[in-house]
Amino acid sequence: MIQFAHAWEDPHEPGCNLIPVPMPKMQRATKACFLCRTKKRRCDAKLPICSACDQKRISCTYPPALKRRGAGKAKKRLEALEEKLQKMEARLNEAPAPSESATRTGSVRLEAHQTIGTTPETDSEGLLPFKAIYDHINSLKSSVRHPNSAADAVSPGTLELDPTTLALAARSLPETLGEMPVLDFEDFARKVDADCLNPELDILADTPLFAIRCCAVAVTALGKIANCSFQEMASWAWSSFNGAYKALPQLLLTSTDFRPAQAMTVMAYFASFSADPRLASTLSAIAIRSCEVKRLSVLPDYARETLWAALILETELSLNCDLPSSQSAEDLMLHEHPSATDAKPEVSVFQHRIDLSLILHAIRAYLYSPDALQECPADTLESVEFLASKLRLWRIAMPDELWDELSREPSGEFQDMPGMMLKLTFHHALCMVLWVTRRTHHGGVKAAHNIAEESQRLQGLELRTHVRDLAGLFIDRPPTQFPYFWRTLPFRLSAALTLLMLVIEEPDHPSNATDARVIRTLSTQVAAQNRAGDYDLFNLVQAFQRIAAIAHNAAGTADPRESGLDSDEAQTIRDAFRSVTHPVFVAQDLLTNLRTRDAEKSQIIGHVLGVTISAKDGYSSLVPDCVKPQTFGLA
Known part of the structure; x- marks a missing residue:
């Protein structure tokens, strides 16, 4: 039988091996009983006495969806969970334990999912939560040598979080998670919570794996959050996700590489699809700050990609959610910008995207600037002219062959089209320049044409053509290529309304x-x-x-x-x-x-x-x- 440890037990008393764990903060508080500190099992919320342990309740919180289910459903659900937990424990007891030496060196994590995930004869039903996720992650692992092991030894508990692995995980996890049942999801979410509080977990070594697991939580909630029957599951997901990222900021600022920052940005990217944009903004700000602290003379490509993704995410959040950009992003705007002297054909597309994002951030900052709302049109116009010249320098810095190649990318998901996003952002920035000018000049489009003259001279196109190109990014590709179709609606509306304004003017x-x-x-x-x-x-x-x-x-x-x-x-x-x-x-x-x-x-x-x-x-x-x-x- 499973021995339940109650929430009111003092972990400092003799004979108690419990780890103090803060209660998760949910939307409402009511009376409930946590039967197990690590699994966070709950009993019927309607009864004055816990039916499972006959102990007096304590006050804690849980998602309101459980309260609405009523006592009968909650009790049946508890019984089903306990039965499943017993089945899981019985199978875990049959699994072989890791060697003592591996446990001492920390090269093998003391987690049952790795043993089960690599046991071919084990049945997947009723086992540890989200077995398919662990199998998927194991398939993506890159073997790295452990410093305390022999030359031919590898650490099976460490995941090398390179850009290819991240991209593969981001693309394939939604399909991997598509058939997961609700109970498995809840178990997995609780497992992520337990990882945050596990003193034996090597955070530095396991952060990439931990981040991908958090991404799995986010992706799963993304796929189910619109369905009302999954609201409780979504509540657990974002509770776990919210708790997971709190364990990482200090690591991000002290780590010697960019992989944790990249993991954080991926987490923020998935969080941006949720109903919690402030969480995504916080994550992206941490990623930006970690990149800024570790700023090097030459950033590796994956670091550029991390910074670009965080800046783009902040821009989208600012436009769609009325959230201010982080101070880190504003600092980067002041210190990093494209330069004609830096124009080199070998500059990666990531650097171009970072530069364009910085310009876009600056343009957006002037949209919110008090000067644009006061009697200072001349100062604002001068600033916008400066930004327009930055657009021209950015375009010069990008080789023509690279710009042309971006138009011939293979079809795929919108998020997997870096070139399309790059072009879309460029034309979108021109639209923003136009509208900033309208804000300061209260009328004609002539001033906007003058500001964009450098860009027009570069390609021999008028501003109207640039805006039409923005619309063409969608017209040339069928809507079926945009799985998150509604995320492109602001850009479509931007193109349509800007063209309409030009037609009227x-x-x-x-x-x-x-x-x-x-x-x-x-x-x-x-x-x-x-x-x-x-x-x-x-x-x-x-x-x-x-x-x-x-x-x-x-x-x-x-x-x-x-x-x-x-x-x-x-x-x-x-x-x-x-x-x-x-x-x-x-x-x-x-x-x-x-x-x-x-x-x-x-x-x-x-x-x-x-x-x-x-x-x-x-x-x-x-x-x-x-x-x-x-x-x-x-x-």
Whole structure:
């Protein structure tokens, strides 16, 4: 039988081998009993006395989803968990233990999952949690020599976290976790908690493996969090994930290499898909700071990739979640930027992405700058002109053959297209320059053309063409290539609204009809994705079609789906877009009802897009469930 250790036992009393463990902080507090400190088993929450141990309860916390299940379901669930735990213990007792020498040197972790994960004759059902994950991780391990072992000895408990391993793990773990049952997931989440508090765990040696396990928790929650039946599981996942990253910051600042920082960034990347953007922002800030502390004259590629990923993540969080960038990111903006003297063909694509991200951060900083909101248009314009010149230097630093090669990348997931992201970010930065200029000049697009002149001169293209290229990144590839389709919606909206603004501001431009058709194509793609049944985008499709109809009307082209526009609507559109800092903010304003601006402006934007924004709900019916405030942690 399993010996349960109760939460109220004093670990410092003689004969008690318990390790003090802080209670996990959840959303609500109620009466419950933790039957096992390491497994964190729970009993029925409705009874005054614990049915399993006949002991008085203590006050602790747990996810509210369990409370709603009621006493009967909780009791049955507890019995099932205890039965499974007994079965697991019986099988573990049959597994061979590691050798004494290996235990003494720490080369073999004292964890049962490694033994079971490498035992071919063992049945997978009812065993340790997430056996498939351990098998998957074991298959990715790179053998490294242990300093205290013989020359031919390797450490089976250490994982070399190189970029290839990380990429493979990130791509294959979602499929690996797709068929995992809920109970296995909960066991695994608790196992991650136990790892954080295990004094025998060699944190320095096992951090990469530990980080990938945390990524597995995050990926699993990502795949299930939208399903209401998995809410309790998601609560356990993010509780474990939140506790896991707290054990790593000190290590990140004292480690001699970038692998822990890279692991942290991957964790932040997965956390960015969750409903906890502040956690992701914290993780990315730690990764940035660790890179800054260990700044070298020449960064290895995987360190550049780490820094780029953290900066891109911070930019996305700032735009989508209204979170300020970390001080580390701002410091990096001041000290690291592309230079024409540094233009070398051998510079890696990671360095180009870092440089562009730094510029994008700086542009975004001016969007939030008080100067842009006060009577200082000249100072802001000078700053934006400086940033535009940085864009030109960045483009010069990238070899033309590399830029052209980025357009011919093989198809795949959006997150696995570094070149596509690079080009998208470049064109997106140009859009931001345009909108910063509109903010300072209150009108014509001429000043924006002047600011972007360096970039135009470089490629012989006008700014409108750059914006059309941004839309082309999506038009040239079918929506099926974007598994996280809704994450591209801000960029699609940015391209559509920027083209619409250009059409309105330059009614006589010869490419107005072409740009209107580009907007129509974007709306058609969103509609096609909606028909595929993958996302609930019905209202968003209507918004894109409304934008396309306005563009066709402003361009003077007939469109059978065009809705009627009164004579004053063109001026209303101009006023609305002049009041918006950046195209992405249009979506953000619709999400949050302009909570930091005035309500009248939200009604203007709503009128432009043909929707009614409810002050009571805080967001428009335009926005599908997948991009409502709770998706970004705003609710």
